[in-house]
Amino acid sequence: MLHLYHKQKQVPQRVRPRLVPRDGRLRFKVVRIxxxxxxxxxxxxxxxxMPWWALLLVVLIFYLMSNLLFAGIYYLNRxxxxxxxxxxDMFFFSVQTMATIGYGKMTPAxxxxxxxVAAEAFWGFAYFALVTGxxxxxxxRPTARVLFSKVAVxxxxxxxxxxxxxxxxxxxxxxxxxxxxxxxxxxxxTKEGYTMRRFLDLALVRSHLPLLQxxxxxxxxxxxxxxxxxLSAEQLEAAESEIIVSLVGLDETLSQTIQARHSYIAEEIxxxxxxxxxxxxxxxxxxxxxxxxxSVRRSAAPSSENKTAIG
Numbered sequence: 001m002l003h004l005y006h007k008q009k010q011v012p013q014r015v016r017p018r019l020v021p022r023d024g025r026l027r028f029k030v031v032r033i034x035x036x037x038x039x040x041x042x043x044x045x046x047x048x049x050m051p052w053w054a055l056l057l058v059v060l061i062f063y064l065m066s067n068l069l070f071a072g073i074y075y076l077n078r079x080x081x082x083x084x085x086x087x088x089d090m091f092f093f094s095v096q097t098m099a100t101i102g103y104g105k106m107t108p109a110x111x112x113x114x115x116x117v118a119a120e121a122f123w124g125f126a127y128f129a130l131v132t133g134x135x136x137x138x139x140x141r142p143t144a145r146v147l148f149s150k151v152a153v154x155x156x157x158x159x160x161x162x163x164x165x166x167x168x169x170x171x172x173x174x175x176x177x178x179x180x181x182x183x184x185x186x187x188x189x190t191k192e193g194y195t196m197r198r199f200l201d202l203a204l205v206r207s208h209l210p211l212l213q214x215x216x217x218x219x220x221x222x223x224x225x226x227x228x229x230x231l232s233a234e235q236l237e238a239a240e241s242e243i244i245v246s247l248v249g250l251d252e253t254l255s256q257t258i259q260a261r262h263s264y265i266a267e268e269i270x271x272x273x274x275x276x277x278x279x280x281x282x283x284x285x286x287x288x289x290x291x292x293x294x295s296v297r298r299s300a301a302p303s304s305e306n307k308t309a310i311g
Contacts, residue, residue, distance in 0.1 A: 018242050019185055020263035048138055055138065059131055066127065070094040070120045080113035081106055098124035142256035145170040146247055150294045152264045153273040154222065163202070163220040163228065165245055165264070166275050168293065169212050175258070178212035178249035180204060182220055184227050185263075186241035200227040202243070212249060214288055215278060237266035270296055 047055055071091040074081055084093050084106045093106045097120045108114045149166040156162070165182070169175050182202035189195055203226070205219040222228055228236075247260045276295040280287045 020244055020261050067094040080110040082109045142254050142258045144258035144260040146260035148262035152269045154271045155274050161222040165218040168215040173253045175212040175249035178209045180207050181246050183244045186239040233266050
């Protein structure tokens with residue numbers, strides 16, 4: 001019996017770009033030529049797409065630059081700010097003004113200084129409002145916590161070879177109206193001799209679940225109607241094939257539509273193997289053993305205790 005997929009087949013060390021990156025693999029690099037770039041016209045979408053650390057870094061840099069700018073203006077008008085003498089004093093006076101703290105030790109002493117303070121206070125209101133909205137929008141974005149098996153397997157189901165992919169909801173809630181789709185993304189050659197990168201639909205035995213709370217094994221029959229029919233692992237690798245699975249559903253806790261994607265390349269598809277059973281009926285309920293979620297075996301028969309599956 002084979003317990004862990006990496007004991008049967010090691011994923012090669014070479015890195016090949018993929019449309020849906022995972023495990024540190026590279027994303028397809030797209031170089032756009034002859035198209036206008038909207039760097040400053042689409043900042044909102046760019047900031048939302050940033051990872052949290054990058055967004056916080058940008059917010060911090062803008063915050064420091066704003067205070068440094070106003071500190072420089074105040075420093076050029078040193079006599080107009082009472083009890084402020086050094087550039088550091090001006091910097092912290094700018095911090096107090098921008099955040100509308102107003103401790104009272106350093107105060108503007110002229111009309112010009114008050115105009116600068118008013119301008120910075122206005123900028124502070126606008127800046128913190130923008131940052132607050134951006135943070136809330138990013139924090140409140142619906143996210144899926146869906147666990148996909150690290151490998152896909154090909155083995156018999158009801159006497160017919162099937163491609164099998166396992167997924168599970170990692171949250172302790174349910175996903176309603178879960179719909180899964182499977183696609184083959186690979187190089188194909190047309191009758192005219194052109195090489196094209198195309199999406200091909202892979203039909204599933206069941207593509208919809210009313211409720212996803214435990215696990216779900218996606219099944220694609222490898223019959224004459226399948227684009228994968230008769231293809232070997234070498235042919236899939238030569239065509240730079242990538243099998244993409246997408247999941248859409250309604251998170252009952254968030255009451256929002258969530259999406260999740262995953263992909264498998266030829267090296268991550270194990271032939272003549274079965275997923276280890278992870279569901280066990282116990283004490284009137286179901287126990288899910290996620291320690292075996294990515295494990296596969298050669299034997300088709302489940303153990304005497306684990307005979308529960310959702311597919």
